[in-house]
Amino acid sequence: MGSVTSSDTPALATNPRLIFFTDFDGTVTTHDSNDYMTDNLGFGLALRRQGNQDVLLRGRPFRDSFQEMMDSIKLPFDQCIATLRATIKLDPGFRAFFDWCRANNVPIVVLSGGMQPVIRSLLEMWLGDEARHIQVVSNDVAPREGKSINDEGGWQIRFHDDSIHGHDKSIEIRKYSSLPDRPVMLYAGDGVSDLSAAKETDLLFAKAGKDLVTYCEMEKVPFVTFQDFTTIHETVREIHEGKLTAKDAALGRIHE
Structure with a gap:
């Protein structure tokens, strides 16, 4: 691996003591936007659930399952965005957590298997101009040959990398974890x-x-469960203040 430059690790720009990486759909949001589109605009809940089980239990690449989900959605992309903006909700504890992170120099990096235009549109709707402080690393969207993304059946997902995941989130994390101190x-x-x-x-x-x-x-x-960002906020604050270590916080199923 080559040397890691500051442009590879923008979350280090303010010399933080802690970095918070997060999934977007179903984590920052209360419902997964890609699941919502698949269930309501694509091939439906039953096939989506089967695809998830094939990935989780049978080793099918997530990339293949997700490609099928997105390919089943024919609605023009601008109409998909409008539908999601009217439907998807922000986690009830995220805004307070985001404000605390901004005040305490804790960068938030969204690592998503979803699509950049969807994530940016929703974050800007909820956070306004402040959304620019959240780095987003995700898949993207591209037009199909001879079409615009806002044509019927005109868009397709453009994966972030060539991995079996479509977006291998560990690649971004390892840019940081490989560094000393x-x-x-x-x-x-x-x-x-x-x-x-x-x-x-x-x-x-x-x-x-x-x-x-x-x-x-x-x-x-090792892990700890959470219901929403209220419980995450409490734990992250204690770690940041030195009252709790990350290892000691990994208590498994405690927020059921």
């Missing part, structure tokens, strides 16, 4: 798109009742 690194997630990130940070917050908890227990990955 790095900050404490935390991660929050809920589902199959977070499998590549689950083992990479000092503490994993896994959403209670979701697939990531199942995976962590199967693979013996």
